[in-house]
Amino acid sequence: MEKDLITQAIQMIHLQAGKDLQEVAQYLKLKYRIDVDHLVLKNRLDKILMEEKSVA
Numbered sequence: 001m002e003k004d005l006i007t008q009a010i011q012m013i014h015l016q017a018g019k020d021l022q023e024v025a026q027y028l029k030l031k032y033r034i035d036v037d038h039l040v041l042k043n044r045l046d047k048i049l050m051e052e053k054s055v056a
Helices: 005-016 021-032 038-055
Strands: none
Touching: 005 021, 005 038, 021 038
């Protein structure tokens, strides 16, 4: 299944590049004009990390 833009941005910017979630929000706002709340990003990050733990 293909990942959505928010999940891709979190993985690319936060997990791979090591930047904080504020930079993820700024990237989404500037590139895609998506205004995302910090809580939404935190919940998505938690979900990604839980999926990685369950796979490993």
